[in-house]
Amino acid sequence: MSEEAEKAFLSKVKREIEGKIKTETKEIEKIKEEHEELIRANHGYAEFYHELEHFIMDSMQDFSVTEEDLPKYFKSNINEVYQNYVQIRRDAFEEEETLKKYIDKCKRDVGANKRSLKFYKSQYMDSDFFDECLPLVTIYQDKIDLYEENQKLTLDIIEQLRKIADKLKGWD
Incomplete structure (x- = not known):
């Protein structure tokens, strides 16, 4: 390969690597956003569970029923609340299935x-262009860690x- 052809080849490879760095940097930003969203969701669900426990305890005291009888009580007396918690339970199962698919995507x-x-x-x-590849090595390792x-x-x-x-077992 002539010197000119070699320079053209190296120049082309460097441009491709620079493009790959830009693309992968954008991708890592999306993964970081997903990461932040997952942190918020985790905190939100933990807080919801805590509030649910309080709701159940307060309702048991207010209506003098056991936790097992609480769904029946709400179904008979405050059906809208009962329906809301039935839907929350269903949504929890559906969200779990969606999250399992997200885990599979992360693994891939x-x-x-x-x-x-x-x-x-x-x-x-x-290679002769190892300095240009170093940022990609770092980016891919960061992506793996984030996933x-x-x-x-x-x-x-x-x-x-x-x-x-x-x-919410029994609320169905």
């Missing part, structure tokens, strides 16, 4: 990013949803 994305990380690490170590953290947060949310659904 981790696998794809591990392959990309391996490729760019090898390019970083073995794995998002999976953990999602599992925590699923646990919160199960607690809510279990607390």
Whole structure:
């Protein structure tokens, strides 16, 4: 390959890497937004569960019924409240299914990013343009870490949803 052709090739590769860095940087920002959303959801569901416990305890005292009889009481006397909690329980199960799909997506994305990380690490170590590949190595590692953290947060949310659904057992 002539010197001019080699320069053109390296220039093209550098542009491709720069484009990949921009694309992956945008992608990592989206993953960070998902991460923040998952943190808020986790806190929100934990707070909802806490409020649900108080509602049930207060209702048991106010209406002099056991926790097991509370759904029957509301169904007979305050049906709108009963229907709301039935729907909340159903929504918890549906959200859990959606979150399981998100976990599967994260697992696939981790696998794809591990392959990309391996490729760019090898390019970083073995090529004439290793300096240009280093940011991609860092970005892919950050993406993998974020996807794995998002999976953990999602599992925590699923646990919160199960607690809510279990607390509303009998409300169906």
